[in-house]
Amino acid sequence: MEWHIYLALVGVGVLAGFINTVAGGGSTLSLPMLMFLGLPANVANGTNRVAILLQNVVGVSTFRQKKVIDFKTDYRLAIPAVIGAIVGAFVAVEINEQLLRKIIGGLMVFMLLIVVLKPDVWIKDQVGQVSAKPSYFQYFIFLLTGFYGGFIQMGVGFFLLAGLVMGCGYDLVKANAIKVFIALIYTVFALGIFVWNDQVDWVSGLLLASGNMLGAWLGVHFTVKGGAKYVRYVLIFALVLVTSKLLGIF
16 A cells, blocks of 8 residues: 555544544445445445444543443443344345445434434433333344444444434433444454454554544544534534435435
8 A cells, every 4th residue: 555545544534433433424434435445345344343443442441531431331232232233244244235325324314304403302411311221122222223333334323322312311422422332342243243254454444443543532532521512513414424425415
């Protein structure tokens, strides 16, 4: 690789890591970059998981330092997400995902409308309403979300945030922290499946990851300092970006 390709990968990683940590959809930038380098779509999908994994290690560690994550209680929703991600990753190594992207794009248009038209749901501090133990319905939501995350990853942060905010009652700051934690756990298993199927380019993945980790660190500090109000603005921007990409607008 030329030196400017190294810089481009790291730069895209910083942006992707920041967007992934604060909202979701950073893979809209990193996946096309990997494919631009000549990686097949399935290999780019697997390689991107290297960056996602290390990005989330940094994100979880920093959120924990900021005392936003409590491992004793916040692990529960990761269990169904891991199960779903394992199934999704097995499907991903075999299937063409173009039709699914169109469906998800339509769902994200709906989600964008909710974020714009129902701001109080995303900004209001609802932690007092959060149940200590998730319901069976919430477990089912995160099983499906994990499946999608294992399948393609792109935009999964939006579904995790929607489940955590609208399904469980967390505010955006706490929801972002748990989202990163859940993504870290299931990415371990999803990446393992891609590695087993020899669909990871380690050089590109680690270069991208170096940028993602810095972006994640910046994203956590922005989330904690800015609060739910400013995180919502980034969420709207990211939703517009990902929806446009998935629907083929650019």
